[in-house]
Amino acid sequence: MMLETYNLTKQFNGKGGFKDVSLSVREGEVFSFLGKNGAGKSTFIRTLLGILYPTSGMGLMLGKPIGDVETRKKIGYLPELFQYHTWLTGYELLYNHGLLYKMKKNEIKARIDEVLKIVGLEGHEHKKIKQYSKGMKQRIGLGSAILSDPLLLFLDEPTSALDPLGRKQVRDIIFKLKNEGKTIFLNTHLLSEVELVSDRVAILDKGEMKKIGTMKELLHSPLMLSVGNCSEKIINELKKIDPLLERVGNDIKMSVERDNDLPKIADSVVKNDGLLYMMKRKENVLEELFINTVGEEDVR
Amino acid sequence: MRCIIRLTLLEMLKKKILYLTLALTAIFLIFYGIAMNYGYDSLRDAEPLMRIAVSGQFLSMGIYALGFIVSFLSIFASVGSISSEIEQGNYDAILSKPISRYEVVVGRYIGILLVLIPYATFFYLSIIGLNLYFGDGVVANIVTVNILKSLSVLYLLPTLLTSVGLLLSTYLSTMGAGVTLVILYFCGMVGGILEQIGHFITGEAKVVLTSIGITTSLVIPSDIVYRKASSILYTTSSGMNFSADNMLGASIQPSGLMLFYIGFYIIIMVVLSIRKFQIRDL
Numbered sequence: 001m002m003l004e005t006y007n008l009t010k011q012f013n014g015k016g017g018f019k020d021v022s023l024s025v026r027e028g029e030v031f032s033f034l035g036k037n038g039a040g041k042s043t044f045i046r047t048l049l050g051i052l053y054p055t056s057g058m059g060l061m062l063g064k065p066i067g068d069v070e071t072r073k074k075i076g077y078l079p080e081l082f083q084y085h086t087w088l089t090g091y092e093l094l095y096n097h098g099l100l101y102k103m104k105k106n107e108i109k110a111r112i113d114e115v116l117k118i119v120g121l122e123g124h125e126h127k128k129i130k131q132y133s134k135g136m137k138q139r140i141g142l143g144s145a146i147l148s149d150p151l152l153l154f155l156d157e158p159t160s161a162l163d164p165l166g167r168k169q170v171r172d173i174i175f176k177l178k179n180e181g182k183t184i185f186l187n188t189h190l191l192s193e194v195e196l197v198s199d200r201v202a203i204l205d206k207g208e209m210k211k212i213g214t215m216k217e218l219l220h221s222p223l224m225l226s227v228g229n230c231s232e233k234i235i236n237e238l239k240k241i242d243p244l245l246e247r248v249g250n251d252i253k254m255s256v257e258r259d260n261d262l263p264k265i266a267d268s269v270v271k272n273d274g275l276l277y278m279m280k281r282k283e284n285v286l287e288e289l290f291i292n293t294v295g296e297e298d299v300r
Numbered sequence: 301m302r303c304i305i306r307l308t309l310l311e312m313l314k315k316k317i318l319y320l321t322l323a324l325t326a327i328f329l330i331f332y333g334i335a336m337n338y339g340y341d342s343l344r345d346a347e348p349l350m351r352i353a354v355s356g357q358f359l360s361m362g363i364y365a366l367g368f369i370v371s372f373l374s375i376f377a378s379v380g381s382i383s384s385e386i387e388q389g390n391y392d393a394i395l396s397k398p399i400s401r402y403e404v405v406v407g408r409y410i411g412i413l414l415v416l417i418p419y420a421t422f423f424y425l426s427i428i429g430l431n432l433y434f435g436d437g438v439v440a441n442i443v444t445v446n447i448l449k450s451l452s453v454l455y456l457l458p459t460l461l462t463s464v465g466l467l468l469s470t471y472l473s474t475m476g477a478g479v480t481l482v483i484l485y486f487c488g489m490v491g492g493i494l495e496q497i498g499h500f501i502t503g504e505a506k507v508v509l510t511s512i513g514i515t516t517s518l519v520i521p522s523d524i525v526y527r528k529a530s531s532i533l534y535t536t537s538s539g540m541n542f543s544a545d546n547m548l549g550a551s552i553q554p555s556g557l558m559l560f561y562i563g564f565y566i567i568i569m570v571v572l573s574i575r576k577f578q579i580r581d582l
């Protein structure tokens with residue numbers, strides 16, 4: 001396991017923070033931590049990294065107790081509001097972060113060139129950070145997080161300051177890192193991001209963990225069909241796949257776990273003289289799950 | 301730790317604080333030099349006692365200004381050393397790296413002193429140099445060894461005030477730490493002046509003023525450093541002391557034991573700073 005926590009709790013004078021969070025993150029997976037603003041997501045990461053001290057419970061990161069200084073050599077972290085000395089240039093920032101990682105000077109220089117390419121800041125490295133846009137600051141922060149080629153990467157709202165193109169670039173970076181076998185712990189409230197990149201998800205609400213599981217376990221994304229000439233014969237065929245399907249007029253809602261069943265469903269409709277106008281999985285299911293979990297009123 | 305020292309030095313250079321300070325110091329030294337030129341010229345035909353008294357005032361004035369400026373630089377450089385970084389959220393990026401918290405505190409402390417001590421040396425030697433140059437034949441015999449001894453003692457001033465600023469910076473906001481240290485510094489200064497005044501009076505008032513001076517010196521011994529450094533400087537090779545008998549002078553010499561107290565005080569301040577930074581949430 002890359003990360004394990006057991007009843008980890010951090011509270012401020014008995015309030016806020018998070019309570020009794022137990023979870024584990026496996027090697028090579030993208031683990032997303034979902035929650036509203038103020039749910040305790042950032043506090044959780046900051047506690048894992050030793051910036052805050054836990055009130056109770058324990059945690060292991062790469063097999064060592066959380067807060068272990070040497071372990072941080074293999075950890076990357078992009079804080080939610082990436083702040084760093086704005087009087088430095090992007091290059092100087094990365095160079096100094098390399099020194100903080102105790103990397104060798106020539107190793108840092110070589111790695112900076114790679115990182116600048118990855119985060120798309122080539123040509124901007126000699127500008128002062130105070131001249132950077134929000135998105136550029138976020139990218140240089142991401143660059144700093146991946147500088148040491150970490151095994152475990154914590155990204156706290158990595159796309160919050162980015163435009164759609166910037167978000168896509170960050171997603172691509174996440175996929176690339178995942179393909180390289182890195183483990184990523186992603187804090188976000190952007191559900192669309194989570195659906196695209198995550199292997200497992202946990203939902204935190206008011207400091208308490210409400211749900212945890214793989215995307216598949218948590219999301220039973222129903223299949224929606226719109227069928228013309230929808231006969232009883234078609235319905236009976238489809239019930240062989242989902243006996244509990246719901247039908248309203250020409251619209252059918254089914255629970256289908258395996259994508260392998262989809263051609264069979266289309267075949268059943270067409271062979272029985274049905275007209276298949278539409279067949280797709282229902283969108284925004286994570287949003288539904290999230291709202292149901294944390295409460296609609298709270299979300300508003 | 302070297303990276304934190306490096307970042308502290310870079311901060312001073314990049315924010316142009318150092319250049320501004322050096323430029324203003326140069327302006328001060330030019331005005332001071334002009335004043336010394338005319339001042340010493342007017343003393344050449346004066347009575348020997350008058351020459352000694354006034355040249356002592358000239359030197360005291362320069363050393364006093366030096367002490368004051370170095371003190372304020374130490375205060376301003378140190379009170380935000382930890383707190384401003386916390387306020388700006390910089391430690392999230394720094395402490396997620398393989399660096400211990402004590403390295404941050406000690407690195408900041410050393411980084412600030414690496415700027416302040418050369419600055420104090422330059423300023424001090426400039427003051428002495430201007431007095432010796434323009435006051436050739438007027439200034440009483442100043443012994444080279446005493447110049448070096450006095451300078452060594454003077455190094456305690458930024459070392460001391462930076463250590464207190466560092467400690468306050470781990471507990472309070474930059475503003476809070478700044479206000480507290482400025483008030484403490486002035487308490488120490490006023491206490492020192494009261495102690496000097498106590499030297500000229502008698503009776504119960506002498507006891508009270510001297511006691512206040514001693515108490516404030518224990519709480520914040522910055523004034524002691526200045527007076528000890530002055531006192532050493534004004535001691536001639538024959539052992540006579542020409543310290544000016546005024547508020548800026550050092551008629552009462554702080555004991556050598558007090559220097560040990562200051563050394564111990566500084567160590568305690570740094571240790572407490574490390575301890576506080578180690579245990580606090582950031």
